[in-house]
Amino acid sequence: MRRWIKRALSAVLFLGLVALLIFAFLPKPVEVETAPVAQGPFAQAVEEEGMTRVRERYLISAPLAGQLLRIQLEAGDSVKRGDVLAAMIPAAPPLLDVRTERELQERLGAAEAERLRARAGVERAQAALAQAQSDLERARQLAEEGLVSAAEREQRELTVTLRTRELEAAQFESQVAEHQVDLARAALIRAKQGAGAGERLEIRSPVNGKVLRILQESERVVSLGTPLLEIADPADLEVVVDVLTTDAVDIRSGMPARIVRYGGEAPLEGRVRRVEPSAFTKISALGVEEQRVNVVIDLTSPRERWETLGDGYRVEAQIFVFTKEDALKVPSGALFREGDRWAAFTLLDGRARKRTVEVERRSGAEAMIEGGLSAGEEVIVYPSDAVKEGVKVKPG
Structure with missing residues (x-):
């Protein structure tokens, strides 16, 4: 009996050892x-870095040659249309020669041509806004009848907002053009009348806005056309993003965009206004030449959400080229x-x-x-x- 028990135990131990070996060599999951x-929902986006810029900026330049007095304004100061930006004492030329008169007349002619172009831009913007408002009213009526989706109605509302901003920008350009004509005409009249030295000439703001940069702060002698300072409306911002041309072929005007990593907590919404027609070469961080093109985005989020943004701020943009x-x-x-x-x-x-x-x-x-x-x-x-x-x- 004992011998049988020993054999049984040996067999059990042997089989257990074999089982352990088999288990050890089995492939583990x-x-x-x-x-x-x-x-x-799925969204395909082109993501790139960009920067903000004011849509319309105005460069104030010297209308005549003369002594520029020290500019008292500082960058960031608010100005209203008609406020004095700078003052200068025109140089009194002994005689108005033919060349100078021709230059002043050409400057006046160019300013008048720019005024005509700006007025035409205002008319186009007004027509586009009227059409957008008409489309919105029709979309609202169809939405009440259940024939148009809420998303399409919201798209029409957004189009009206964008067309309104385009009209404001066109009116800004028109005001600037009118001011340029006035300056050019005044310069020509002064030159013909032979204004004497010591007479003070005040340079006034053509628009409401803020001073972006002071280019000539100290008192000095300046020539005709010398840039003095730059003003703009900081509330009229746009975002410029340079993207690879291979990505740009999928981007269209009106596509939704999102601005992230700009310093605020929540992303900002935007809409592509245009893809610029000309590309440029840019060297990447890895030293590779890339062909890129600028994409301009309008901010559609409420102004109070991005009022701390200024001109030239770095942002990151996501442009949605496909959604489902x-x-x-x-x-x-x-x-x-x-x-x-x-x-x-x-x-x-x-x-x-x-x-x-x-x-x-x-x-x-x-x-x-x-x-x-x-x-x-x-x-x-x-x-x-x-x-x-x-x-x-x-x-x-």
Whole structure:
């Protein structure tokens, strides 16, 4: 009996040891990170750095040659239309020669031509605003009847806001052009009358705004056309973003944009006004030549949300070139190339299963797909070389 018991125990120990060895050499499941395939809103955006700038700025220059008196204003001071910006004592030329008179007449002619252009711009802006208001009224009526979506009505309202700002900018230009004509005409009359030395000439502001820069602060002799100071309306800001030309081909006027990392807490909303027609070469941080083009964005968020922004502030912009409310999307890290197609690993019954997927668009951390996966399935994110078809895996 004892011998039989010893043999039985030996057999059990042997079988246990064999089982332990088999278990030790069995392949262990690979730990992986997983994420679900989701159904929801998807947005593809072009993200680049940019800066703010005032839409319209006016450079105040000397209307005549003479002695500029010290400018008392400082950068940031508010001015109203008609306020004295600077004063100077014109030089009294002994005689008005033909060349000087021709230059003054040409300056007056150029100012009058600019005034005509500015007036035409105001008329165009007024017509565009009237059309936008008419479209908005029609959209509101159709929305009440359920024939137009709320999103389309909001788009019409935004268009009216943008056209209003364009009209304000055109009126600003027109005021500046009128002021330029007055200055040029006054300069020509003074020269013809031979104004004497010591007579004080005051240079007044053509518009309401703020002083951006003082270019000639100290008293000194200046020539005709010398820049003195720069004024603008800081409440009329736009954002300029330079993007790669390969990205710019997808950007259109009216596309939504978002301004982030500008110093404020909440992102600001905006709308693309235009893509400038001419590109330029820029050297990247890695020393690579890039072809870029400027995209101009209007801020559509309420003024009180960005009133601390000024001219030349650095921002980051996201321009949404594609949006879809009900898209099938996966993390970009779950996708990998297999030949000329995209593929992903799913987690099914504890094993990795390879699936071919149709990727429509990619945007940062997400990709929109059209087929190959279903909402709710678990995909393996950033699969290692150990993850292959049929390999046991477990979420880490």
